[in-house]
Amino acid sequence: MIIQDRMTVVGQRQIAKDIFEMKLTGKLVGEIDSPGQFVHIRVSDSFEPLLRRPISIASINSDCNEMTIIYRAEGRGTSLLSLKRAGDEVDVLGPLGNGFPVDETATGDTAILIGGGIGVPPLYELSKQLTAKGVKCVHVLGFQTADASFYEDAFSQLGETYIATVDGTQGTAGFVTDVMKNFDEEFSTYYSCGPMPMLNAVQSAYEGKKGFLSFEQRMGCGIGACFACVCQTTDKTDKPYIKVCSDGPVFPAGVVSI
Amino acid sequence: MNRLSIELPGLQLKNPIMPASGCFGFGKEYGNLYDLSQLGAIMIKATTLETRFGNPTPRVAETAAGMLNAIGLQNPGLQGVMDNELPWLEQFDVPIIANVAGTETADYVEVAQKISSAPNVKALELNISCPNVKCGGITFGTDPQQAHDLTAAVKKVSQVPVYVKLSPNVTNIKEIANAVETAGADGITMINTLVGMRLDQKTGRPIIANVTGGLSGPAVKPVAIRMVYEVSQVVNIPIIGMGGVANAEDVIDFLSAGASAVAVGTANFVDPFVCPNIIKELPAKLDALQIDHISELIGRSHP
Numbered sequence: 036m037i038i039q040d041r042m043t044v045v046g047q048r049q050i051a052k053d054i055f056e057m058k059l060t061g062k063l064v065g066e067i068d069s070p071g072q073f074v075h076i077r078v079s080d081s082f083e084p085l086l087r088r089p090i091s092i093a094s095i096n097s098d099c100n101e102m103t104i105i106y107r108a109e110g111r112g113t114s115l116l117s118l119k120r121a122g123d124e125v126d127v128l129g130p131l132g133n134g135f136p137v138d139e140t141a142t143g144d145t146a147i148l149i150g151g152g153i154g155v156p157p158l159y160e161l162s163k164q165l166t167a168k169g170v171k172c173v174h175v176l177g178f179q180t181a182d183a184s185f186y187e188d189a190f191s192q193l194g195e196t197y198i199a200t201v202d203g204t205q206g207t208a209g210f211v212t213d214v215m216k217n218f219d220e221e222f223s224t225y226y227s228c229g230p231m232p233m234l235n236a237v238q239s240a241y242e243g244k245k246g247f248l249s250f251e252q253r254m255g256c257g258i259g260a261c262f263a264c265v266c267q268t269t270d271k272t273d274k275p276y277i278k279v280c281s282d283g284p285v286f287p288a289g290v291v292s293i
Numbered sequence: 294m295n296r297l298s299i300e301l302p303g304l305q306l307k308n309p310i311m312p313a314s315g316c317f318g319f320g321k322e323y324g325n326l327y328d329l330s331q332l333g334a335i336m337i338k339a340t341t342l343e344t345r346f347g348n349p350t351p352r353v354a355e356t357a358a359g360m361l362n363a364i365g366l367q368n369p370g371l372q373g374v375m376d377n378e379l380p381w382l383e384q385f386d387v388p389i390i391a392n393v394a395g396t397e398t399a400d401y402v403e404v405a406q407k408i409s410s411a412p413n414v415k416a417l418e419l420n421i422s423c424p425n426v427k428c429g430g431i432t433f434g435t436d437p438q439q440a441h442d443l444t445a446a447v448k449k450v451s452q453v454p455v456y457v458k459l460s461p462n463v464t465n466i467k468e469i470a471n472a473v474e475t476a477g478a479d480g481i482t483m484i485n486t487l488v489g490m491r492l493d494q495k496t497g498r499p500i501i502a503n504v505t506g507g508l509s510g511p512a513v514k515p516v517a518i519r520m521v522y523e524v525s526q527v528v529n530i531p532i533i534g535m536g537g538v539a540n541a542e543d544v545i546d547f548l549s550a551g552a553s554a555v556a557v558g559t560a561n562f563v564d565p566f567v568c569p570n571i572i573k574e575l576p577a578k579l580d581a582l583q584i585d586h587i588s589e590l591i592g593r594s595h596p
Contacts, residue, residue, distance in 0.1 A: 036325075037325065037326060039564075039565070039566060077563065077564075082358045082510070082511040082539065082563075083357065083358050084355060085355060085356075085358055085359060085360060085510050085511070085559070085563060086355050086360060086562060086563065087562070087563065128565065252350060253350065253351045253352070253353055253354070254353075255353050255360070255362070255562045256316075256322070256561065256562040256565070257562075258322045258323075258325075258326075258565060259318065259321075259322045260316070260317055260318035260322040260323065260561070260562075261315075261316065261318075261353070261362070261364070261562060262318075262338075262347060262352070262364045262367045263350070263351075263352045263353040263362065263364065264350070264352075265346075265347070265350065265352075265367065266350070267346075275344070275346065276346060276367075281322070
């Protein structure tokens, strides 16, 4: 169920250039039902900036009602959020949307998780849940440059992890697809989150494979009422359009027209 | 005594608070969060004769204390609204105001005629002010003669009172208000959004795919208050005021300016519980002003 919660900041730290990791605690955590869901955060109690910021959930710790979000502080809203300190309260609406289906990969099978930039965080909770049920996870993570990369160690503890950077300062030089093409491991499912061109490239490279993509779009309400984040669909579905916030953000490969 | 009740043509309002059209869908999303029967009324998303997909994305851009939108009247069309959306809303004890949009008089008339026959539709809101569609919409709302003629045509077929939603994108809004009143409008809703733009810093190009969008949010409230103040003094039909309403103080301002009820738009995106929260806060605000009934606030600002 979607709730509005005044969550308490447990801690915040910068983990890469402009990238912040914030831990929050509150009863909202008990409502999260799948990796890849997101929260809508009001960064200020005034009307400036006005709208909430949609931010994906990177991991949850149900035992202490805690969740971790990772975001890039680049605009007015996320910059204000990056100033929050332990003990501060934040108005959080969520959990929103439908996350990645963990049950689409059978125990013992292999899944490939492909993330780009600020699309990497939700894959972390996904990988935790997949590996916990006995799925072998292989991670391919793309970043602009070494300074902007994060969580390589965390992902490495869960499974094989390959990094690509556009400028070649870490891992393979190029894009995630440059890692993927040298890769001949059998896998049953792929999961991906990142910018639209990356999702497009991943979907084309794995044409015919079972996959799930998480999309990003400018949002208003975050709950499906304002019709700001709609995308056209392909003929693989009978829906004329989808709303990224409430129908997604995760869709099976091939459903959203990209 | 219900200190918040307001009676308007076609509408017995428990309180003068209602979500504005386009900011509340057809209620389902907010119905998952709270009991919609608390609301004074619901202004549902604009309905056109045929299904509309709307504009390309990006459709929204944030601005200082406001936002631009160019959704483009996306809706499932008259039949979809009649078959799926309105029946679902019947479970709630709340009057529905159906926002009617179109591209030419004939389709406004057809939508108005049919949608006004739904049992829970107690009034129409004639949308002659959407700035985000190429045909119809705002073109009817910026010319007094066209506004008059369309209002008269819809009045002829509607089974419920007709409120006309005015555009602020005009030189003299009083002239349009007078024209729709003469044509038989039962009330006025105002204001729709102000046409605006926001540019991308890096590319210099407009952020919204439609180039322009409608500005809403707290930033537009002073414009809306001024227009409600002006129009309420030249017409004898009630006004439902809107434009940047985000809390109980804003409601008091709109009523004081001359509105008889108030719609809440963009604030629903900021706080989905804003309408019930305002309704809860209003009695204490009346106490502070030493006012028994909320209707005593209406038009306090007038000379």
